[in-house]
Amino acid sequence: MGDDSTVGIILAGGRGERAKPITLQSADYIRSKALIPFAGRPLIEWIIEACRDQGIRRFYVVAQGIENRSQIKLVLGHGERHGVEIDYSRARFDPYNVGSGAATLHNLEQWNLTGTALVLPVDSLFEFSLDRLLAAQRNADAVVTVAAVSRTPEEIAGKYGVMRTTPEHLVCGFLEKPRLPVIEREFPEITRPQGPRTLATNAGMYLIDCARLRLAARTPELIRLAQQRLDWGNDLLPRLVGLGHPVAVEPIARLGDLGNIRDYLDTLGDALNGLYPQLDRALGTPLSTNPRYxxxxxxxxxxxxxxxxxxxxxxxxxxxxxxxxxxxxxxxEVGAGVRLRATDIGDGVDLHEGAHVEGSVLGDSAVIGAYAHISDSYVGPMVQLRSDARAPVRLEALSAVGDGAQLWSGTRLSGVSVYPRLRVPAVSGVPSGTQLTSSDDVLRWV
Structure with a gap:
């Protein structure tokens, strides 16, 4: 499988603002997006192993800042545990990593890469075939091959950019987050009874010809933008297409975004239900297949x-x-009367009697009190839910509780985020979408 001359470039420098409080170890200390816990391991480990299993043996990690760089290196080292080699971007070049496109171009030069590279972010889970991406690259003689995900117009509207493609599967234009009427006007074929029902959207993964991309980027405009702000989707790809460079498209099986609470929980649920075969194989044989767990x-x-x-x-x-x-x-440890469905439970968790958990995540060493009810929510490591039968704790509708927070019995939260280490007395009626970031925020609702 794959091609052992292809290297991986992992863009790991983002701050994970959308995914707070998952990406917070304390209110002022950010956990790298690469280290978001996912099915028992940091996300970046799943990414490394999915690529390794398809033939990639050398990786370059574009990190950013002391927290991001040191956290990732503590987990991955130089790849010894995973049977790969890993290098890291140099700290002195951090100021030049202004956007995903700029970070890629600057580090291609720094590492003097000239072969084929797979560029991918750390806030998504991919089910893909490297062989198919390589074949598409060769067939189109492309500088870049964009991994694409097919989505319906309703899924796309206002959320995703759309790529226009030729019959030869080359990109010829872009529509940035169009509304539904614009989609129907610009792609009339989707309204025809026998027409396609989906359109190609950018998955954020790119197979690149490093030498040709470096040469293509040496225009005054791209050099200037790479010093200011240059993203892959919004900036680099449209300019490459506009300059006449061949940019191919190849569909992949599935993309799971992990950049916010809703998408994180949805992707985890899909993974535990077998929709990511690469991860499924890594998880090993389930103890039970019907039901599957x-x-x-x-x-x-x-x-x-x-x-x-x-x-x-x-x-x-x-x-x-x-x-x-x-x-x-x-x-x-699991008490009597516990009910669990579509849920990931970390190491050392205490689940007391009568707790019900569905569509959720419980982080390492969390303590879930008796008769707590948790649905579609994230509970971080070392969280304590001091629930009891008389006044159970209830979390629902994309609530998220950060590391080490404590919630007293009777607390009811719906769509509320609690930052790490906060102590929350029995509260209810906090509006959905509220972020409790400090003790002062908590006191407003007591």
Whole structure:
């Protein structure tokens, strides 16, 4: 599979503003987007291994700033654990990484890359074939091949850019986040009964001919923009097409965005339900296939502190119901009466009796009190939900609780974000969309 001469360029310098509080370890300390926990591992590890399994053995990571660079390097090192080689962008060039396109071009020069490279971000999960991207690149003799995702006009409207393509699968134009009437006017074929129902949108992954791209970028306009702001989708691709350079399009099977809470939870749910075969193979054989779930053996053996029975016993007797789409990590204690569905549970979590969790994430060492009800929400590492039967905690509708926060019994949040380490007394009625970033924010709703 793949081509061992192809290298990977991972753009890991973003600050993850949209994904807060997932990307916060404290209110003033950002966790790199690359290290967002996903199905038991930092996201960047899944990306490295998906590329490695398709033949890429050398990677270049474009980092940004001391927090971002040091965090990623602590996790990946120089690739020894993953059987690959990893280099990092030099810190003195950080000021030049102004946008994804500029970061790519500057570091192509720094590393003097001349072969083929796969450029990809760290806030998305891809299901793709490198062989197909390479074939499309060769067939079109393209400088860049854009990985594309097919979306319906309704999915696209106001959210995604659309690429116009020729019958030879070359890009000939762009529409940036068009509204539905514009889509229907510009692409009349989608309204015909026998016409296509989807259009090609940019997935944010690019296979590039490094030498030709470096040469193509040496125009006064692109040199100037690379010193100011140059993004791949908005700036670099349109200018390459405008200059007559061949830019090909090749569809990939699936793209999962992890840049905000909703997309993160949706992508995780899809992954646990088998819609990303590459990740599915890495997760290994499920403990059960109907319903489908994974449970580490140490958690199956763990006894809860009230009944003294193991999770395996409780599943067998029906006092705990699990699945489909559940992953339980190591040394998790699960009480009687717990119900879990479409949920990822990290290592060392305590789930007390009667808790119900669906469509959610529970981070490492979180403590979920009795009869808590959590749906479509994110609960970070070391969070404590001090729930009890008389006044259960309830989280729903894309609520997110940052690392180490504590929520007292009776708290009810819908669509609310709680920043790390905050203590939240029993509150309810906080408007959806509110971000509780400090103790002063919390006191407003007490």
């Amino acid at each position: 994974w449970i580490h053996e140490s958690s199956l053996r763990s006894k809860d502190h009230i009944t003294g029975t193991t999770l395996a016993q409780k599943i067998a007797e029906g006092s705990v119901v699990i699945g489909p789409g559940v992953r339980i990590g190591r040394h998790v």
